[in-house]
Amino acid sequence: MKAMTLNVVLAGVGGQGTLLAADIMALVGLAQGLDVKKSEVHGMAQRGGSVISHVRWGARVHSPLIAPGEVDLLIAFERLEALRYAGLLRPDGVLLVNDYRIVPVTVTSGDGRYPDAEEEEAALSDAGVRRYLIPAMRIAQEVGQARVNNVVMLGAASALGDVPVSIWRDVISERVPERFVALNERAFAAGREWMERERH
Amino acid sequence: MRRLLSGNQALARGAWKAGVRVAAGYPGTPSTEILETLAPMPGVYAEWSPNEKVAFDVAVGAAYAGARSMVVMKHVGLNVAADSLFYAAITGLEAGMVVVVADDPGMHSSQGEQDTRRYAKFARVPCLEPTDSQEAKDLVGAAFELSEQFDTPVLLRMTTRISHAYSVVEVDAERQGPPACEPGTYRIDPAKYVMVPANARQRNPIMEERIRRLAAFAETSALNRVEMGDRRLGIVANGIAYQYAREVFPAASFLRLGMSYPLPAQRIADFARQVERLIVVEELDPFIEEEIRLLGIPCEGKSIFPLEGELSPETVRESAIAAGLLPAASRPARVTPELTALPARPPILCPGCPHRGVFSIARKLKLVVNGDIGCYTLGFLPPLGAVHSCGCMGASVGVAHGVRKAGIAQRNMAVIGDSTFFHSGIPALLNTVYNRSATITVILDNRTTAMTGHQQHPGTGLTLQQQPTHATAIEPLVRALGIAHVAIIDPYDTAVVESTLKAFMALDEPSVIIAQRPCALLPEARRAYRPLRIDASKCIACGACRRVACPAIRLSDEVYAKNNRQKSAIDPLLCTGCEICAQVCPVNAILFRAQLDGEQGGAA
Numbered sequence: 001m002k003a004m005t006l007n008v009v010l011a012g013v014g015g016q017g018t019l020l021a022a023d024i025m026a027l028v029g030l031a032q033g034l035d036v037k038k039s040e041v042h043g044m045a046q047r048g049g050s051v052i053s054h055v056r057w058g059a060r061v062h063s064p065l066i067a068p069g070e071v072d073l074l075i076a077f078e079r080l081e082a083l084r085y086a087g088l089l090r091p092d093g094v095l096l097v098n099d100y101r102i103v104p105v106t107v108t109s110g111d112g113r114y115p116d117a118e119e120e121e122a123a124l125s126d127a128g129v130r131r132y133l134i135p136a137m138r139i140a141q142e143v144g145q146a147r148v149n150n151v152v153m154l155g156a157a158s159a160l161g162d163v164p165v166s167i168w169r170d171v172i173s174e175r176v177p178e179r180f181v182a183l184n185e186r187a188f189a190a191g192r193e194w195m196e197r198e199r200h
Numbered sequence: 201m202r203r204l205l206s207g208n209q210a211l212a213r214g215a216w217k218a219g220v221r222v223a224a225g226y227p228g229t230p231s232t233e234i235l236e237t238l239a240p241m242p243g244v245y246a247e248w249s250p251n252e253k254v255a256f257d258v259a260v261g262a263a264y265a266g267a268r269s270m271v272v273m274k275h276v277g278l279n280v281a282a283d284s285l286f287y288a289a290i291t292g293l294e295a296g297m298v299v300v301v302a303d304d305p306g307m308h309s310s311q312g313e314q315d316t317r318r319y320a321k322f323a324r325v326p327c328l329e330p331t332d333s334q335e336a337k338d339l340v341g342a343a344f345e346l347s348e349q350f351d352t353p354v355l356l357r358m359t360t361r362i363s364h365a366y367s368v369v370e371v372d373a374e375r376q377g378p379p380a381c382e383p384g385t386y387r388i389d390p391a392k393y394v395m396v397p398a399n400a401r402q403r404n405p406i407m408e409e410r411i412r413r414l415a416a417f418a419e420t421s422a423l424n425r426v427e428m429g430d431r432r433l434g435i436v437a438n439g440i441a442y443q444y445a446r447e448v449f450p451a452a453s454f455l456r457l458g459m460s461y462p463l464p465a466q467r468i469a470d471f472a473r474q475v476e477r478l479i480v481v482e483e484l485d486p487f488i489e490e491e492i493r494l495l496g497i498p499c500e501g502k503s504i505f506p507l508e509g510e511l512s513p514e515t516v517r518e519s520a521i522a523a524g525l526l527p528a529a530s531r532p533a534r535v536t537p538e539l540t541a542l543p544a545r546p547p548i549l550c551p552g553c554p555h556r557g558v559f560s561i562a563r564k565l566k567l568v569v570n571g572d573i574g575c576y577t578l579g580f581l582p583p584l585g586a587v588h589s590c591g592c593m594g595a596s597v598g599v600a601h602g603v604r605k606a607g608i609a610q611r612n613m614a615v616i617g618d619s620t621f622f623h624s625g626i627p628a629l630l631n632t633v634y635n636r637s638a639t640i641t642v643i644l645d646n647r648t649t650a651m652t653g654h655q656q657h658p659g660t661g662l663t664l665q666q667q668p669t670h671a672t673a674i675e676p677l678v679r680a681l682g683i684a685h686v687a688i689i690d691p692y693d694t695a696v697v698e699s700t701l702k703a704f705m706a707l708d709e710p711s712v713i714i715a716q717r718p719c720a721l722l723p724e725a726r727r728a729y730r731p732l733r734i735d736a737s738k739c740i741a742c743g744a745c746r747r748v749a750c751p752a753i754r755l756s757d758e759v760y761a762k763n764n765r766q767k768s769a770i771d772p773l774l775c776t777g778c779e780i781c782a783q784v785c786p787v788n789a790i791l792f793r794a795q796l797d798g799e800q801g802g803a804a
Contacts, residue, residue: 040365041308062447063443063512067512090534105750106545110743112544
């Protein structure tokens with residue numbers, strides 16, 4: 001039963017659409033008839049700070065929080081946040097990173113340094129993390145709007161699993177406002193296509 | 201129908217199903233979404249009251265009048281409403297009343313951790329605790345029945361991970377016709393409801409007897425449940441801690457307590473007899489553990505698990521490994537990227553936040569700032585560093601007055617938000633008049649309750665149920681209290697902020713500055729966004745703009761040759777065009793809206 005549970009963490013910066021993506025991820029679990037739990041934090045923790053959401057699917061899920069070392073998939077909408085939470089992954093877990101940087105005010109005001117690509121690469125490859133660096137922001141702009149980079153990331157994630165695309169599409173079209181359905185569907189398809197090409 | 205609902209959403213649906221007629225509360229994370237979910241449902245009256253004490257009395261009144269009622273707040277809200285909890289516990293009610301209190305273990309969005317179960321024992325009222333959203337929905341109904349059966353308010357304790365975690369809930373559209381809830385004549389019963397000493401002395405033994413009867417009820421109630429497994433380890437658990445314990449000890453035996461006060465003594469003794477080792481897994485205080493020890497039953501709890509902070513599957517597992525309850529091999533392998541310390545990303549005042557104007561000047565004038573609860577508490581963070589105390593809702597003005605009475609070398613002032621001012625700032629401001637202190641009170645009036653997600657309040661002109669209402673104006677109110685020196689200013693205009701503060705600093709009478717500007721996240725503010733731009737040829741990389749701590753100001757790739765430092769740049773996706781940075785720039789490198797408009801005009 002344990003093996004059947006899928007543990008996903010979604011991480012980003014307040015305002016990036018992390019919670020909407022987590023919502024869609026959880027509803028895809030529900031649409032498969034599975035037990036689902038999702039956890040997130042509101043209030044002061046959300047004001048431009050780092051935002052994290054846990055999503056779990058399975059036959060029976062108890063805890064809404066995932067223990068470090070039990071995360072199968074980490075979807076990070078920002079590169080620094082990917083590093084911050086990469087340690088939650090299990091050794092053969094997968095990390096999807098949006099190739100996008102949001103420099104925190106701590107760095108701008110001279111109180112810390114944003115890691116460069118080499119440091120990032122070294123840290124992750126030494127730990128053996130399987131990482132996909134996804135140009136989701138660029139893809140989102142190509143399909144129409146930068147804001148849907150979160151759904152591009154979900155499209156990429158969907159190509160790693162065997163959930164029928166129709167389930168993803170149904171959930172997305174139910175969850176996003178009607179006038180944005182087509183845009184989000186394009187974003188999802190483009191993300192999925194990117195991942196399929198990458199893994200080919 | 202199966203739906204994925206947060207604990208808060210599920211609780212609201214459960215309350216509606218149980219026929220709640222009147223609900224009141226004050227916003228507070230993690231409880232806010234309960235009333236927001238309930239408010240649009242048919243046949244319900246729901247309100248944001250000015251504070252939790254008022255909300256509590258509203259719910260009591262409704263229950264005295266025979267309607268099922270509910271009051272909702274965060275844990276520290278119950279401190280404000282505690283007086284009311286105690287009289288309601290003595291008088292009892294005519295219809296069911298549920299007191300929903302959401303604790304915040306780990307202090308995600310609170311000034312302290314508090315275990316509300318202590319209030320249950322203190323006030324002699326029962327306390328129920330769900331372990332997921334489905335139970336949050338079901339337990340409200342059980343709480344109303346218990347309330348009516350035993351003539352007592354019932355506490356329903358939520359915690360952050362129940363309130364804000366989503367799980368699968370069976371949803372139905374049926375609403376119960378609540379028993380004994382027909383609106384009718386107010387039943388006159390002074391001996392029960394007029395708590396003068398002579399009557400209270402008669403009611404007190406009834407209350408004490410009631411909690412004994414509730415303990416007897418707990419022995420057979422389905423709210424508590426035994427799940428026998430491996431008898432070598434018996435776990436007593438409640439709330440979210442039960443879920444973590446189930447995850448970490450899948451084979452153990454469980455006594456799951458849906459009712460954490462009063463406890464079923466006999467059931468616990470029976471369970472203890474059947475297992476070799478008895479442990480209690482609970483978040484925050486050793487409440488159940490102490491109760492079990494008082495029964496004379498040996499058990500372990502906080503000697504194994506942390507007393508402070510939020511539990512998680514990880515903390516429960518690590519504690520169990522340390523105590524020898526689990527082998528070290530049960531710890532999952534994990535990747536460990538070797539990283540130098542990553543820069544933190546703390547919450548911060550948003551781009552365009554009107555509070556920034558007040559705090560950047562307060563810092564410049566070296567004012568000691570006695571702060572309050574709201575987004576503006578974030579003004580304490582460097583580089584602003586302009587809030588120097590923050591304790592609880594409404595404390596700022598009283599503290600600032602006390603500081604003045606003690607006398608200090610620096611000048612100080614109080615800052616308080618509009619919603620917080622209505623909550624509990626008014627009596628404290630009255631005190632600065634009555635007891636004559638030269639306290640400067642800055643009311644940061646952003647026309648909303650921002651931190652909890654933009655709830656209405658007595659100054660906004662709309663109710664929780666979106667009904668138009670009188671919008672109480674702050675200026676005439678503070679003048680009526682006796683404040684003679686009142687200024688209404690725009691916090692985006694830092695020159696005016698500075699001149700007004702300087703003028704009021706010279707007074708030896710109380711004064712109020714109303715800094716009026718809508719929260720930058722409100723739709724009316726969003727419509728006026730206009731990103732600014734830096735003229736890089738003028739920027740001298742002095743860093744003055746970065747000290748206003750706006751997320752929209754970035755380091756540029758361009759370096760200023762004379763000091764070899766990076767120039768500033770503005771992120772057009774984040775900038776709202778509030779112009780606070782433009783006003784602090786010593787070389788006018790940041791273009792104001794009018795300058796940008798001029799440029800555009802020239803180009804066209």
